[in-house]
Amino acid sequence: MAVTSEPRAQEGGAAPRHRSATRSLLRLWPYVRPVRARLFGAAGVAVVASCLGLVIPLVLKWMVDGPVAHRNPGGVWLGGALLLALGTAEAALFGLRRWLVGRPLASVEAAMRADLYRHLQRLPVSFHDRWASGQLLSRATTDLMLLRMFLAFPLTFLVVNGVTILAGFAILLSQEWTLGLVLVIPAVPLVILCSLFETRYATVARTVQDQTGDLTTVVEEGVLGVRIVKGFGRHRSQARAFRALSEQVRSTELHKARLLATLWALIMTLPELAIGAALVLGTVRVADGDLSAGTLVAFLSTALTLRWPVESLGFLLAMSQDAATATDRYFDVMDAEPATAADRLRAASSRERGQEQEDGREQERGQERERGQERERGQERERGQAREGEGGLRFEGVEFAYADAPPEEPPVLHGVDLHIRPGETMALVGATGSGKTTLTALVPRLHEVTRGRITLDGRDITALSREELRALVAIAFEEPTLFSATAGENVLMGAADAGTEELLRALKVAQADFVHALPEGTDTEVGEQGLSLSGGQRQRLALARAVVGGPRFLVLDDPLSALDVHTEALVEAALRRVLASTTALVVAHRPSTVLLADRVALLSEGRIAAVGTHQRLLRESAEYRSLMSGQEAEEGERSP
Numbered sequence: 269m270a271v272t273s274e275p276r277a278q279e280g281g282a283a284p285r286h287r288s289a290t291r292s293l294l295r296l297w298p299y300v301r302p303v304r305a306r307l308f309g310a311a312g313v314a315v316v317a318s319c320l321g322l323v324i325p326l327v328l329k330w331m332v333d334g335p336v337a338h339r340n341p342g343g344v345w346l347g348g349a350l351l352l353a354l355g356t357a358e359a360a361l362f363g364l365r366r367w368l369v370g371r372p373l374a375s376v377e378a379a380m381r382a383d384l385y386r387h388l389q390r391l392p393v394s395f396h397d398r399w400a401s402g403q404l405l406s407r408a409t410t411d412l413m414l415l416r417m418f419l420a421f422p423l424t425f426l427v428v429n430g431v432t433i434l435a436g437f438a439i440l441l442s443q444e445w446t447l448g449l450v451l452v453i454p455a456v457p458l459v460i461l462c463s464l465f466e467t468r469y470a471t472v473a474r475t476v477q478d479q480t481g482d483l484t485t486v487v488e489e490g491v492l493g494v495r496i497v498k499g500f501g502r503h504r505s506q507a508r509a510f511r512a513l514s515e516q517v518r519s520t521e522l523h524k525a526r527l528l529a530t531l532w533a534l535i536m537t538l539p540e541l542a543i544g545a546a547l548v549l550g551t552v553r554v555a556d557g558d559l560s561a562g563t564l565v566a567f568l569s570t571a572l573t574l575r576w577p578v579e580s581l582g583f584l585l586a587m588s589q590d591a592a593t594a595t596d597r598y599f600d601v602m603d604a605e606p607a608t609a610a611d612r613l614r615a616a617s618s619r620e621r622g623q624e625q626e627d628g629r630e631q632e633r634g635q636e637r638e639r640g641q642e643r644e645r646g647q648e649r650e651r652g653q654a655r656e657g658e659g660g661l662r663f664e665g666v667e668f669a670y671a672d673a674p675p676e677e678p679p680v681l682h683g684v685d686l687h688i689r690p691g692e693t694m695a696l697v698g699a700t701g702s703g704k705t706t707l708t709a710l711v712p713r714l715h716e717v718t719r720g721r722i723t724l725d726g727r728d729i730t731a732l733s734r735e736e737l738r739a740l741v742a743i744a745f746e747e748p749t750l751f752s753a754t755a756g757e758n759v760l761m762g763a764a765d766a767g768t769e770e771l772l773r774a775l776k777v778a779q780a781d782f783v784h785a786l787p788e789g790t791d792t793e794v795g796e797q798g799l800s801l802s803g804g805q806r807q808r809l810a811l812a813r814a815v816v817g818g819p820r821f822l823v824l825d826d827p828l829s830a831l832d833v834h835t836e837a838l839v840e841a842a843l844r845r846v847l848a849s850t851t852a853l854v855v856a857h858r859p860s861t862v863l864l865a866d867r868v869a870l871l872s873e874g875r876i877a878a879v880g881t882h883q884r885l886l887r888e889s890a891e892y893r894s895l896m897s898g899q900e901a902e903e904g905e906r907s908p
């Protein structure tokens with residue numbers, strides 16, 4: 269089975285729905301507004317240029333009926349010069365149009381791309397969990413390019429060609445209305461055809477663009493996961509999966525091309541037939557002496573001048589449809605709410621549906637929990653610990669469920685009460701999948717709690733601005749994420765105002781001194797995702813990034829998992845000094861990491877089942893003992 273053939277639950281390839289292309293395209297107005305003067309100016313210039321083209325047949329008529337009929341060479345030269353001047357002016361005006369639109373349209377595309385990027389950064393993590401990266405990439409690249417092309421070409425030329433066709437038909441009808449009617453009549457089936465085409469083409473265009481997004485995701489995954497693909501010898505099945513998807517895109521593209529070809533053939537054939545009919549009728553009338561030869565020449569050359577504006581309607585409409593689809597896809601993302609209130613509501617309502625089932629389980633657990641809590645309180649009193657104040661990091665009745673979780677599933681976290689005192693380091697231990705990572709992600713508000721609250725030194729995190737929260741809390745995850753930048757820049761991302769001194773200190777704490785041995789020290793580029801470094805090196809840089817700003821609160825999700833025992837011990841010793849002044853929540857799988865902490869919280873079935881020192885939990889909690897059991901020997905060796 270190929271990696272990419274697994275079912276995809278992500279969004280971004282919404283089913284095509286019927287919509288008005290004009291309404292979709294009108295949403296671009298806020299971006300077009302700042303450059304409207306230039307765009308309208310360019311359209312005006314193009315209309316003048318195109319109408320100049322319509323004057324040429326009138327000059328021809330004058331030449332044929334005048335200087336040519338009367339054998340006047342001077343008149344012929346004058347006519348020739350006039351035609352040359354008209355042709356040159358037409359070309360110059362079209363050139364001016366291009367110059368007028370070039371720069372403003374590049375800035376429209378850049379502004380839309382910047383807005384999309386900014387919006388993506390503000391969207392909650394839950395949005396990114398749902399959307400495939402390729403769908404977002406294709407919107408930021410292909411779709412925006414389609415929009416720029418639409419603004420540069422079809423938008424102007426639908427107007428220009430529309431005006432030219434109207435003016436041209438007015439000239440034709442005024443010259444000889446019977447012949448004019450022969451040309452106008454095919455316009456009726458053409459209009460009907462175009463509206464039929466719009467509906468069918470819109471559906472296919474959306475499908476192609478969505479499938480291209482999926483293909484982008486597959487390419488991205490294949491490139492990022494190349495080690496796994498190679499390691500498991502999966503390149504053939506991977507290539508097969510890629511071929512299947514690209515075959516899908518190809519066949520939809522072909523379907524699109526067939527639609528376009530049919531429309532184009534009809535759009536080209538009908539005017540040709542009409543011109544042929546007008547030619548026969550006109551020649552008969554010239555022979556009968558009803559019509560001057562000059563009028564027939566002018567009539568036919570006007571009709572031929574109108575061929576391009578009429579024939580281009582097919583692909584101008586197709587490009588407009590592609591642009592309308594690209595606009596819809598762009599606003600699919602831009603309309604997503606950055607505010608997370610929607611997520612909260614969704615999760616809360618799914619919670620209520622799951623509440624009934626939960627109540628039954630809750631009763632059973634209640635008694636057990638009360639006994640445990642009573643025991644805990646008694647022991648705390650015995651140790652004569654001072655009553656904690658509001659300081660530190662506090663979880664109060666915290667509940668959390670992923671927005672896309674089935675409603676019948678209990679929340680990942682429920683009724684989590686935990687207090688980490690100021691300056692204390694609390695280890696968070698729990699079985700795999702018990703919700704440790706989820707709990708840590710709530711502190712920097714990567715996800716929003718669905719019930720309850722989290723406070724930092726007594727202040728609800730939802731009352732803090734994002735900037736305040738980021739300044740207070742630093743995070744490091746088990747899977748370190750580095751950016752295509754230098755090692756130093758990656759670390760300094762952790763604090764806005766940190767300098768070289770803080771950088772060196774952070775590298776020391778995280779035992780990341782290896783950086784100095786890199787070819788350009790802290791200025792060495794670490795490559796995309798830091799893949800030029802080992803897993804342990806990446807983890808240490810991520811840890812340095814977390815501690816560089818000397819944060820008041822530190823949230824570490826098993827940040828030492830990739831280190832060897834010796835390096836881990838060194839990092840721990842250095843961290844201990846840092847953590848002395850920091851309130852920290854550290855997800856731990858190994859006793860060596862647990863030993864870093866003052867106390868340990870055991871997360872079980874979505875709630876805190878026990879809190880105490882490592883030794884005490886070993887004594888009192890069977891679950892904790894079992895979680896740590898594989899490691900006790902190692903721990904015994906390493907504890908002081």
Ligand SMILES: Nc1ncnc2c1ncn2[C@@H]1O[C@H](COP(=O)(O)OP(=O)(O)OP(=O)(O)O)[C@@H](O)[C@H]1O
Nearest residue numbers: 397670673680698699700701702703704705706707
């Ligand atoms: N983005 C997500 N959307 C939906 N469910 C998720 C998401 N992330 C995690 N989960 C689910 O939430 C539960 C808790 O996951 P979490 O990663 O918090 O566990 P964990 O205790 O950190 O596990 P581990 O020790 O293996 O890292 C799991 O059942 C997981 O399937």
